Every structure is written in C-alpha cells, then in structure tokens.
Amino acid sequence: MSITHNVLIPLELPDPDPIPSVLVDTLASMEVVVLGHYGLPEQTPPSAGRNQFETKANTELDGLAQPLAEAGASVTTRLVFGKARDKTIDRVAVEEDCDVILTPGQAKTVERIVVPMRGAENLDRITSFVGELLSATDASVTLFHTSESSDRLPGEELLAAATDRLVETGVAPDRINQQLSEDEDVERSIVELGEDFDLLVLGETEPSLRDRIFGTVPAQVTADTEDPAFVVRDIDAPES
Amino acid sequence: MKNDLERDLGLYATVTISMGAMIGSGIFVLPALGFKKAGPAVVIAYILAGLVVLPAALSKAEMATAMPESGGTYIYIDRAMGPLAGTVAGIGAWFSLVFKSSFALVGLGAYLLLLVPLSGGLVKAVALGLAALIIILNIVGTEQSGKAQSIIVTAVVVALAAYVLNAGVAVDATRFDGFTQKGTGGVVTAAAFVFVSYAGVTKIASVAEEIEDPDRNLPRGILISMGVMMVLYTLVVAAVVGLNDAKTLTTTGPGAGDSPSLTPMADGAGQLLGGVGVTVIAVVAILALTSMANAGVLASSRFPLAMSRDSLAPGGLARVSERFQTPRNAILVTGVLLLALIAFVPVVELAKLASAFQILVFSIVNLALIVFRTSGVESYQPSFRSPGYPFVQLFGVVGGFALLTQMGILPILGAAGIIVGGVAWYLLYGRSRTDRKGALGVIIARRRDEEPVTSD
Numbered sequence: 001m002s003i004t005h006n007v008l009i010p011l012e013l014p015d016p017d018p019i020p021s022v023l024v025d026t027l028a029s030m031e032v033v034v035l036g037h038y039g040l041p042e043q044t045p046p047s048a049g050r051n052q053f054e055t056k057a058n059t060e061l062d063g064l065a066q067p068l069a070e071a072g073a074s075v076t077t078r079l080v081f082g083k084a085r086d087k088t089i090d091r092v093a094v095e096e097d098c099d100v101i102l103t104p105g106q107a108k109t110v111e112r113i114v115v116p117m118r119g120a121e122n123l124d125r126i127t128s129f130v131g132e133l134l135s136a137t138d139a140s141v142t143l144f145h146t147s148e149s150s151d152r153l154p155g156e157e158l159l160a161a162a163t164d165r166l167v168e169t170g171v172a173p174d175r176i177n178q179q180l181s182e183d184e185d186v187e188r189s190i191v192e193l194g195e196d197f198d199l200l201v202l203g204e205t206e207p208s209l210r211d212r213i214f215g216t217v218p219a220q221v222t223a224d225t226e227d228p229a230f231v232v233r234d235i236d237a238p239e240s
Numbered sequence: 241m242k243n244d245l246e247r248d249l250g251l252y253a254t255v256t257i258s259m260g261a262m263i264g265s266g267i268f269v270l271p272a273l274g275f276k277k278a279g280p281a282v283v284i285a286y287i288l289a290g291l292v293v294l295p296a297a298l299s300k301a302e303m304a305t306a307m308p309e310s311g312g313t314y315i316y317i318d319r320a321m322g323p324l325a326g327t328v329a330g331i332g333a334w335f336s337l338v339f340k341s342s343f344a345l346v347g348l349g350a351y352l353l354l355l356v357p358l359s360g361g362l363v364k365a366v367a368l369g370l371a372a373l374i375i376i377l378n379i380v381g382t383e384q385s386g387k388a389q390s391i392i393v394t395a396v397v398v399a400l401a402a403y404v405l406n407a408g409v410a411v412d413a414t415r416f417d418g419f420t421q422k423g424t425g426g427v428v429t430a431a432a433f434v435f436v437s438y439a440g441v442t443k444i445a446s447v448a449e450e451i452e453d454p455d456r457n458l459p460r461g462i463l464i465s466m467g468v469m470m471v472l473y474t475l476v477v478a479a480v481v482g483l484n485d486a487k488t489l490t491t492t493g494p495g496a497g498d499s500p501s502l503t504p505m506a507d508g509a510g511q512l513l514g515g516v517g518v519t520v521i522a523v524v525a526i527l528a529l530t531s532m533a534n535a536g537v538l539a540s541s542r543f544p545l546a547m548s549r550d551s552l553a554p555g556g557l558a559r560v561s562e563r564f565q566t567p568r569n570a571i572l573v574t575g576v577l578l579l580a581l582i583a584f585v586p587v588v589e590l591a592k593l594a595s596a597f598q599i600l601v602f603s604i605v606n607l608a609l610i611v612f613r614t615s616g617v618e619s620y621q622p623s624f625r626s627p628g629y630p631f632v633q634l635f636g637v638v639g640g641f642a643l644l645t646q647m648g649i650l651p652i653l654g655a656a657g658i659i660v661g662g663v664a665w666y667l668l669y670g671r672s673r674t675d676r677k678g679a680l681g682v683i684i685a686r687r688r689d690e691e692p693v694t695s696d
Contacts, residue, residue, distance in 0.1 A: 041381025043538055043566040048545060052560050083383065 003128040006031040007230070008098035010089045011064060013038040013057050013079075018064060020107045023228055026136045028071040033096045036061040036079045037088055046081040054079070086219075099235050100129055105228040107198055113141045114197040116190045117158055122203050122234040127162055129232055130201055131169030141166070142177040142197065146189055155180050187220045200229040249451045254461030255468070258444045260393040262469050264532030265340065265591075266437025267400070268525040269347035271480045272489040272504035273591060278430035279422040280415065280481050285430035286437065286473040290466055292643060293438040295636025296602035297445070297466065298626040299609035301458045304448035306612070306622035312446050313601060314546050320608035322678030323670055327552050328662030329604050334543035335658060336597035338574060340436055341536030342581040343590040345370050348529035350502035354522040363502075367582050370533070375575035378537050381566045385538070389531045397472070399524045403505070404475045406512050411482030425646065432643035432651075435595040437473065439602075441466055448624070458624045476505075483508035499588065537574060545570040551673040552666070589650060596644060596651035597658060603640035606633040615679035
C-alpha cells in the first residue's frame with residue numbers, strides 16, 4: 001500500500017513570508033504545488049489586477065518556489081488573482097490533485113511533530129503522510145487525541161492503530177509518542193499543544209453546522225497557531 | 241489557461257444576489273414619487289416596469305454567458321455594435337448607476353433625519369457626507385461588503401414581510417378610491433419613474449459565469465427574483481398607499497412645500513406602530529440604502545475602467561493603485577460625479593434621470609442581443625439562450641421607448657444629451673484610438689458583399 005502525496009502551499013501575494021527552509025527540506029522528495037494568491041479588494045476586477053501585477057507576481061512566486069526545486073521537489077506554480085482566498089485554495093487543491101495543504105507559518109527546526117487525531121476516517125492517508133515526513137527528518141511524532149472528539153473508536157485504540165500503521169511504514173517505534181487528553185475545547189488544546197511542538201499535521205474534517213459558522217477545526221487551528229500546519233484532505237471519501 | 245471561476249452558485253444564491261441588487265431606493269424612497277404620478281394605481285406601475293425590464297435581463301444573461309468579462313453592459317454593447325455605441329452605452333450606464341446611488345444617498349439622508357432631530361434642509365449635507373465616506377471606503381478597498389449586503393437583504397425582506405402583514409390590519413380601503421383617477425398616462429409615467437427599482441436584476445448577468453447549470457438556473461433565477469420582487473413591491477406599495485393619507489405622501493418631502501415624501505415607508509410605519517415603527521423602519525432603510533449606494537459606487541466605477549482598457553477613455557482610469565490595490569482613479573472620477581449630482585441636481589430629477597438612462601441602456605442591450613444573433617459571429621457562443629427571441633427583445637425595445645416618451649421633457653433631453661455627449665466623446669477621443677468593428681460591422685460587411693455597390 002503506497003500513497004503518493006501532492007502538497008499544496010498557498011501563499012498570500014504580494015510580499016509573502018518565504019517558506020521556512022527546514023520545511024523545504026521535509027518537502028524535498030514530494031510533489032509540490034505553490035499557489036500564489038494575489039488578494040484583491042472587491043473594487044478591483046481580477047483581470048485588471050492580473051494585467052498590471054502579473055509579471056511582478058510571477059517573479060515573486062518563482063523566487064519562492066526556487067528553493068523547493070533546488071532541494072529536489074517537483075514544483076508547479078499557479079498564480080490566481082481574486083478575493084475568495086479559501087475558495088481558491090480548495091479549488092486549486094482539487095484541480096491539481098493535492099491531498100495535503102500546508103500553511104507555512106514559522107519554524108526554525110522540525111524536531112517534534114504533533115498529530116491531533118479525531119477518528120478513524122482518513123487514517124491511512126494521514127499516517128502515510130506522517131511516515132513520509134518522518135523519513136525526511138529526524139523528528140519525533142506525538143499522536144494526540146482528546147476524548148471529546150472521539151467517534152465510535154475509543155482514543156487508546158485509535159492511537160494504537162495509528163502507531164501500528166506508522167511502524168508498518170518503517171518508523172522506529174521509539175520515535176512515536178501517544179498522548180490522551182480530557183480537555184473539552186478541541187481547538188484550544190491543539191493550539192496549546194502547538195506551543196510545545198514545531199509542526200502540526202491535521203486531518204480535514206467534514207464541516208458540521210457549528211463549523212460552517214465558526215470555521216472548521218483545521219481552519220481555526222491554522223489561523224491561531226504560528227507553527228506550520230499540514231492539513232491532510234480526505235480525498236478518498238465519497239463526495240457528499 | 242484554466243478558468244479562474246468556479247460554478248458554485250445554485251438557484252437560491254442566484255435569486256438572493258439578484259434581489260439584493262434590487263432592494264433599495266425602489267422600495268424605500270420611490271413609492272411616494274410614483275404615487276404622486278399615478279395615485280393608488282402606482283401598484284400597477286411597479287408591475288408594468290418589471291415586465292419591461294425582464295427582456296433586458298434575459299438578453300444580458302445570454303450575452304454574459306458568451307462574454308465572461310467584467311465590464312458588463314458596456315462590453316456587450318461595444319462588442320455587438322462597435323465602439324461608438326459602446327461609448328454611448330458605457331457613459332449612459334455609468335451615469336445611470338451614479339444617479340441611482342446619489343438618489344439612494346439622498347433618501348438615506350432623509351431617513352437618517354427621522355432618527356436624529358435636525359432640520360430638513362440638512363438632507364443634502366448629510367447625503368454629501370455619506371457619499372464622501374463611501375468613496376473613501378471604496379478607494380481604500382473592502383473585502384466583505386458583498387457578504388454584508390446579502391445579510392442586510394435578508395433582514396430587509398423579513399422586515400418588509402412583517403410590515404406588510406401588520407399593514408393588512410390597519411389598511412384603510414378607502415385610500416384606494418380613485419384608483420383610476422390619474423388614468424393610463426399616469427401609470428405609464430410612474431412605471432418609467434420606478435423602472436430603476438428593477439435594474440438590479442441584471443446583476444445576475446455579472447455573476448453568470450459562476451452559476452451552475454446556467455441553462456436552467458439563469459432564466460429561473462431571473463424570473464423568480466423578478467416575480468418575487470414584483471409581488472413584494474406590489475404588497476409593500478399597497479401597504480404604503482393604504483396606511484398613509486395621500487397628502488402625507490405627496491407633500492412632506494424636504495425643501496419646497498409640495499415635494500413628495502422621501503420616507504414613505506416610515507410614514508406608513510408611523511401610522512402602524514407610532515414612534516417605534518418609525519425608528520425600526522428608518523434603521524432598516526438606512527442599512528439597505530447604504531449597502532445599495534456602496535454597491536452602486538463599486539459597480540459604476542467598473543464602466544470607466546472597462547472603457548479605459550478598451551482605449552475609449554484615458555488609460556489612467558484603468559490603473560490599479562499600488563498602495564490600495566483598487567482602481568483609484570476610476571473610483572475618484574465616479575465619486576466626483578456622485579458628489580456633483582447630489583449637490584447640484586434636485587432629488588426628483590435624480591430619480592427620473594436614473595430611470596431614463598437605464599431605460600435607454602436596457603433598450604440598447606436588447607438590440608445588442610439581436611445584433612449578435614443575426615451576425616452569427618464565430619466567437620459568440622452563449623451557453624444560455626434567451627427564450628422567446630426575438631419577440632421578447634423587440635418588446636423590451638418598444639416598451640422601453642414607450643416609457644421614455646412618457647417621462648416628460650427633462651429625462652428625454654437627458655437621454656438625448658447622453659447620446660450626443662457619447663458620440664462627441666467618441667469622435668474626439670475614442671475614434672482615433674480604436675479600430676474595433678463589433679458584430680454589427682460583420683453584418684454590414686456581409687451586406688456589402690451580397691449587394692455589390694453600383695457606382696454612378
């Protein structure tokens with residue numbers, strides 16, 4: 001069983017922060033799509049913005065993608081002008097077949113990775129991706145679960161299953177930690193966790209009604225944390 | 241290049257976008273002006289106006305699916321009939337939208353004065369201040385005003401429904417006496433007057449590329465939103481007529497002694513619930529009119545921008561400001577016009593001129609569709625085709641001109657002035673800078689080939 005991963009890195013143009021170089025190294029063996037989203041206010045038709053800023057934006061985007069290509073990743077760039085950033089990211093992820101979306105954030109080192117787990121869905125893809133990250137780094141991983149967010153599967157069993165999958169992909173068992181929490185507020189505890197770790201890997205979740213109002217857990221977490229966060233999309237799930 | 245738009249607007253979203261663009265001065269300010277012309281039959285005028293707007297909405301929707309460029313009306317007419325007609329339509333549509341915004345702001349000022357005890361003479365000053373604020377907002381750039389607008393629209397529809405339901409109890413049937421007293425002429429004039437109340441339906445065309453299953457959802461979205469608005473207008477206007485003394489509606493406006501009320505909805509609410517009703521309606525009206533004026537400034541600045549990109553207006557108008565990332569120059573020019581109109585043109589004339597220019601532009605839109613279909617140009621491949629072609633379009637053109645002739649001398653002069661001004665601008669500026677022909681050029685060229693010119 002082997003899953004290939006295609007990572008989408010959305011960057012907000014103009015003048016985005018560069019992708020942290022430690023992250024570039026973790027991505028070296030993957031397929032990467034760098035999406036430059038040039039945010040425009042409602043007043044500006046995207047075509048007018050493109051006309052005027054395209055050349056400059058492309059130069060900027062190529063400059064940001066270059067370290068990735070030099071590190072050995074196979075890189076595609078996309079440049080989109082518009083105002084609906086989140087919608088654009090979702091659309092490009094589908095068009096480019098990306099199963100992982102990275103919010104770059106800030107990182108100096110990648111030593112401790114945390115993987116908050118909600119349930120059994122999409123477990124294969126998440127563990128496969130974490131396995132690949134671990135093979136590219138010397139980092140340790142902490143599988144994390146809060147009791148509140150459980151579906152069907154009890155927390156211990158879920159973490160044990162995930163550990164088994166990781167070991168199957170060739171990760172040494174001593175690099176894997178497990179952590180169970182009783183905390184009710186899922187986003188807050190994940191964000192707090194982030195302070196102890198360098199990097200987050202989250203599974204995409206089906207938006208519930210609450211999510212539609214306040215944003216999904218991954219969206220809130222990536223908005224609140226400074227750490228880089230990989231969101232693994234549930235692309236094997238049937239379309240709802 | 242991949243298409244940068246995604247089709248994700250369903251029928252419901254399409255209907256709300258369209259209704260959002262329509263709700264505003266048509267309901268909060270115009271009923272009393274229409275009442276003055278048509279008496280209680282102003283209700284009929286609203287329905288008549290809707291019927292005449294419909295063909296242009298269908299035509300615009302069809303052309304929108306063939307030409308997914310922003311620029312809307314101007315682009316369609318320019319590509320159909322060449323840059324001369326494009327210039328006239330672009331300037332006409334621009335003026336019309338700015339008139340509509342300025343009228344909304346004057347009405348907004350009138351509603352604001354209901355909440356704050358200031359003298360009626362301040363309406364204009366308040367409107368000017370609000371206009372300046374909206375212009376600055378647009379230059380700095382906004383992110384979510386579209387979303388805010390759709391929330392406001394929902395609130396307004398709820399408020400209007402409650403208003404109508406409440407009014408059902410309090411309406412005085414005798415106020416509908418003399419329904420026919422002003423005759424057909426009065427109704428047609430009033431219809432021309434309130435024409436602008438439906439102009440927003442063509443907003444559907446500007447998002448046509450994002451609508452899923454356009455063959456089905458475009459015509460339905462247009463018909464449903466028009467239908468709903470016709471019913472809503474009819475009920476609300478009937479409520480306003482039924483709740484108010486004719487004298488209140490026709491004589492309580494600001495300024496001169498006999499100018500019609502600019503706050504008919506609040507007059508009605510006062511009859512219904514007293515002071516609280518007035519406050520609630522005033523707040524709802526202020527929200528709706530602000531959002532309409534803001535959307536109007538945003539949309540109208542697209543016309544100079546699109547014309548500039550086609551070399552029909554100075555190039556600087558298409559420039560996007562590096563600092564704000566907005567087309568600052570196009571917004572500034574629009575803003576200056578807005579302020580000038582509020583300052584120097586009387587309110588009632590604002591409404592008339594907004595409608596007159598809109599009728600003119602919508603008639604040309606219908607003609608543009610006929611030109612496209614007749615020319616059979618390769619590049620014209622709409623994914624939605626207007627039903628009832630060409631009769632619907634011909635009805636739109638004839639109906640439009642019929643309304644225009646009933647509007648009195650000033651709007652007709654205004655419409656003529658726009659045509660003359662547009663032609664003059666084209667001859668002085670555009671002609672030497674452009675060599676587009678439009679689909680009409682194709683038809684003319686074909687005619688020449690078929691009938692060799694006999695020289696004599």
